[in-house]
Amino acid sequence: MTTKSPGTKVLHQKAKGTERERGEGETEVSKERKGKKESESYDSSSSSITSDVSLLFKLLDQLVILKTMEATQQLVCQPVDAFNPLITTSFQVFCILVISHIFHLLLKPLGGPFAQLLAGVVVGPTLLSRINKVKDFFIQASSAKYYQFFSFICRMLFMFSIGLETDIPYLKRNIRALSIVAGGGSILACIFGGPLFWLLSMVFRVTHERFAFYLLILTVLANSASPIVIRMISESKFDTADLGRFALYCALINEMSCIAVFGALRSFTSFSRFGCAILVTLVTVALIILNKYLSYFFNKRNRKNRFVSNSEVFVILFLLTSLSLFAESIGYTAIASCFLLGLMFPRQGKTARTLLHKLTYAVNTFVLPVYFGYTGFQFDLSTVFDKLTLALTVLIILVSAGTKIVGTFAACHYLKIPWNEALILSFLLNLKGNFDLLLINSAPTPEMVWATDVHNLLLSVVVLNTLITGPVVAILLNTEESCAHYPTTLEILNPESELRMLACVYIPRHVSGHVSLISALGGCLSAPIKPYLVHLVELPKKRKSKLMYHQLKDGDQFSDEEEYGGNDVLEINDAVDSFTSETKILIQQSKLVSSFLTINEDLCNGAEDLRVSIIFLPFHKHQRIDGKMENSMEEIRSINQKVIRHAPCSVGIFVDRGQTGFQQPHGSPSVQNIATLFFGGPDDREALACSKRILMHSQISLTVIRFIPTTSSRHNSWINDSSHKDEEVIMAISNIGTENEIDNAFVETFYNRYVAHDKAGFVEKHVRDGLETVAALREISDMYSLFIVGKGRRGISPLTTGMSDWEECPELGLVGDLLASSEMNINGSILVIQRHQHSETDRGLLDV
Incomplete structure (x- = not known):
């Protein structure tokens, strides 16, 4: 739709000269080939039909060879290129990665995208590429196609x-609020985009393609x-926070909406585009349907x-690439199609797990840094020094930021x-810097006489806006x-809000019990859950296998870390996949490989990053x-004790x-009875x-079974056991009284909300001491x-005395x-819960 940046603009000028020379060469070849055809046609009048056919095949073979050589030469190296463009492009990617890593270390609080954009600016025409030798190396006639391909x-x-x-369930639950916030700034941007469009026109x-120019201005103003946004939030470890997830999906809805509106408006301009x-x-x-069957x-x-x-991963990526090339070839962006393919891809099973394993590291480590760096590489600061361009750039940035801030504040106030x-x-x-940048760098048509002047302006707006806002x-x-x-x-979590939990397993035997708990906690659609399951693996002193990567079987292991866990990994994955297919509850899996001496610290840090409410x-x-209880792993006991002391x-x-014991309630034909013991x-x-x-x-x-002491002198017994000093006695009375009041209020609220409406049962047992408590437990x-x-x-x-x-x-x-002891001979499972001890008082009121 517009031309390229100053760097890529030079590439296209060089490419045009090369195409002109190649066109002259093709003319000479066609003349020579034409002369050959005329002479051969003259001689064929006296030859047989068989010789004519053989001669025709020879000519076709020569033509195919010439075209193949020409295409290969064009792809690898043009005659005017001083260096192989593939080498220069690869070296540019290497420079962006290295410089962005340096900037990321120096400017770590500012986030990765800022460092990567800045690295691209340094490598591009703003700094290093201003040097003639560097410019001749990076900016060549054939490099533009490689940059576009990457x-x-x-x-x-x-x-x-x-x-x-x-997260599709989160998106469904919050689609209304997300759409309001995402559309607040965009609608206001469209309103102010009209006067700005008139000014720029x-x-x-601008006399031709005014509608396309108007859509371009609106996209630059409204798009996120x-x-x-995803990269910025994830590096700040806000991707698990409510605000971070909300902002992430707001940006996603905003960009997909801009793509959909732009594509719809453009498709109605002609029957062919529609x-x-x-x-x-x-x-x-x-x-999308084919991927489900393939998965x-x-x-x-x-x-x-x-x-x-x-090879199976290659099939999925080949289909993705084919769709993208098809969409781009007929004039539509493949951003929405690629996103929809990933969104609708089946999440359970080995295929999705392998794709996430393959893509997550590559995308976060290489793909996104290169993409952001190339955005900065296109920017040339010298184009902004013109007074008119500088004034327009500042004006557009102010309009874009102002409409986003005012519109978002209005939506959030609502x-x-x-x-x-x-x-x-x-x-x-x-x-900014994705779909809007794609439109800015799209190929212009001859009618767009304004494209050359507008390109640098809008590119400067996108890059400077992100460099300032980031x-x-x-x-x-x-x-x-x-x-x-x-x-x-x-206790402070609303029962109908999302519950984030982390289940830990060491061996496959632990999976059935934990997925049963997840199933029980996720039995109501109005009370969503976000379950995580981490496989804790002891870090061995030596590698179990000395095979190199090329010696591994196809699809067996991808890294040394994948060797840890042995066959337990396969059994755990199969159990989780079976649970997901039955209950439709998606469990986020991960593996924690560490020494058992320090694995509790890594577990607590991971729980804090995931922002879970219970482990x-x-x-x-x-x-x-x-029926007897037997030790399986003694190390688990020490780890549990450490986690209980330091868990967040x-x-x-x-x-x-x-x-x-307790079984998975989903799909169970019978109702399971559960008891909560309250002391x-x-x-x-x-x-x-x-x-x-x-x-x-x-x-x-x-x-709910509540145990109540039958003694009337309850406070005296507590006082005698606590202290004989007057000050400590008064403090003990105060603490006990406060705790009892909280317990009574909590139980009363639970009774009024659940027991009174026949959602739960309630039993009170009056006991005098620990012996009667044990007897009451044996009865049930x-x-x-x-x-x-x-x-x-x-x-x-007194309830637990003795x-x-x-x-x-x-x-x-x-x-x-x-x-849990064998003496009780209890067949049911036991869940023992410890409340987190806060260093500060929790915000908010108790909502039970």
């Missing part, structure tokens, strides 16, 4: 990767570059492998989003800690066939009883809060498949340890 491949891969990683004397748009849509839908076939074919083979979060959203949505966004994200706040306990840990014992959120230890204290309140999420499942019947030992109880921290209570005599596992607490 840009096309990068754009195709990262848009497919973005679609593959998109007068300045550049989703890849830059037909092409319909054709691209049909081909995209056909490939199912590849998963079934590689049932005994960890990943699908490289949705009651805090002003500080609205400010961050407005700046994030003002980042550091501002990075500073706001790093300083605004309140936006990163997340509930670290279930589920497996118990170090497992049940044998005869609540922790639950799950004691799985196997076939006799009082913060841990028991956290256990009751977890039960509120579980009771929403239709295949679960929950009963065979009635429930799962017992949920708090770890403790109840102080010295129960510490047989304590074996302190990490389970008094009641949990008793239930």
Whole structure:
């Protein structure tokens, strides 16, 4: 639609000269070939028909050889090129990666995209390419095609990767709010785009293709570059925060809307374009359907492998590339098609896992830095020094930023989003450099006489806008800690809000119990969950295999890290895939390879980055066939104890009883009975809060059993056990009274909301001491498949007096340890929960 930047402009001028020389050469060849044909035609009058056919085939062979040699020469090196353009392009990519890495280390708080754009500016005509020798090396006649090719491949891969990683349930739940915020700034930009279009039309004397010029101006003002927003948020570790995810999908909706509107308006300008748009849509839908069948076939074919083979990955990428080339060849961008292919790709199974494994590292490490760097490479600062160009550049940037800020603030005010979060959203949505840049660099038509003058202006606007806005966004994200706040306990979490959980497994035996918990917590559509499952693997001292990469079987291992875990990885993946196909609950899987001495620190750091509210840990014992508990891995016990002490959120230890214990409720024909034991204290309140999420499942019947001391002199017994000093006695009375009041209020609210509406059962048991508590527990030992109880921290209570005599596992607490012991002979599983101890008081009110 417009011409290239100053650097690529020189490339096209050189390319035109080369094409003119090649055209003259082709004319001479055609004349010579014509003379040969005339002479051969004259001689053929006296020859046989067979000789004519043989001569014709010889001429065709010579023509094919000439065309092939010509195409190869054009692709590899033009006669006017001083260097092979493939070498110069590769060296440019290398320079961008190295310089961007240096800038990223020096300017780490400002974010990666800023460093990569700056690296491209340094390599481009602004600095290094101003030197004649560097310019002659980087900017050549054939380099433009290579730059376009690299840009096309990068754009195709990262848009497919973005679609593959998109959280579809989150997008469905928040589509209204996301659309309002994404459209707020864009609508205001369209309103102010009219006067700006009139001004630029007068300045550049636009008389032809005015509608295309108007769409270009509106796209530059309204578009948000989703890849830059995603990169900025992920590097700031805000991709798991509510604000980060909200901004990410706002930018995605904004850009896809701009592409859809631009494509729709352009398709209605003529019948041929409308037909092409319909054709691209049909081909995209056909490939989406084909990918579903291919994914199912590849998963079934590689049932005994960890990943699908490289050839099968190539088939998926070949289809993606074919669709992209087809869409680009008929005049439409492939951004939306690639994103839709990734968005609709089946998430469960080995195919999706392999694609994520292959693409995530490559896209984040190479593709996006090169793409952002090439954006900066096209920018020439010298073109902005003109007074008129500088004034127009500043004006367009102010209009773009102003409309985004005002429109986003208005939308956030309507949705009651805090002003500080609205400010961050407005700046994030003002980042540019993807679809708008593609339109700016698209090939102009002869009617677009304004293209040469407008190109540098709009390119300067896009690059300078991102270079200015990027550091501002990075500073706001790093300083605004309140936006990163997340509930670290279930007690303060709204039961109908999203629950983020992290389940840890060491061996395949642990998977069934943890996916059963995930299934129980995700039984209600109105209470969404975000489950993560991490496979904890001990880091061995030596590699198990000495095979080099080329000696590995196709699709077996991709790196040394993939060797860790052995066949357990395959069994865990199969169990998770089976669970996902049955329940439609997508579990985000990962692997943590570390020494068992420090694996608890890595686990806690990962839980903090994922912003989960609870961590589920497996118990170090497992049940044998005869019902006895046996140690499986003693190291698990020490790890659990360390995680309980240092976890950034609540922790639950799950004691799985196997076939006799808690089973996956999804698809179960019978209703499972679950009991929550409430003795009082913060841990028991956290256990009751977890039960509120579980009771929403239709295949679960929950009963809350509250133990109450029967003694009338309850306060005196606590005082005698606490202290004999007056000051400490008064403090103990105050603490006990406050804790009891909180317990009573919490239980009363639970009763009014759930028990009174027949959603849960409630039983009170009056006991005098620990012996009666044990007897009461024995009475209900065979009635429930799962017992949920708090770890403790109840102080010295008469309810548990004497129960510490047989304590074996302190990490389970008094009641949990008793239930998990073999002496109780309980068939049900046990979930022991410890509430996170905050250093600061949680924000917000208690919503039960």
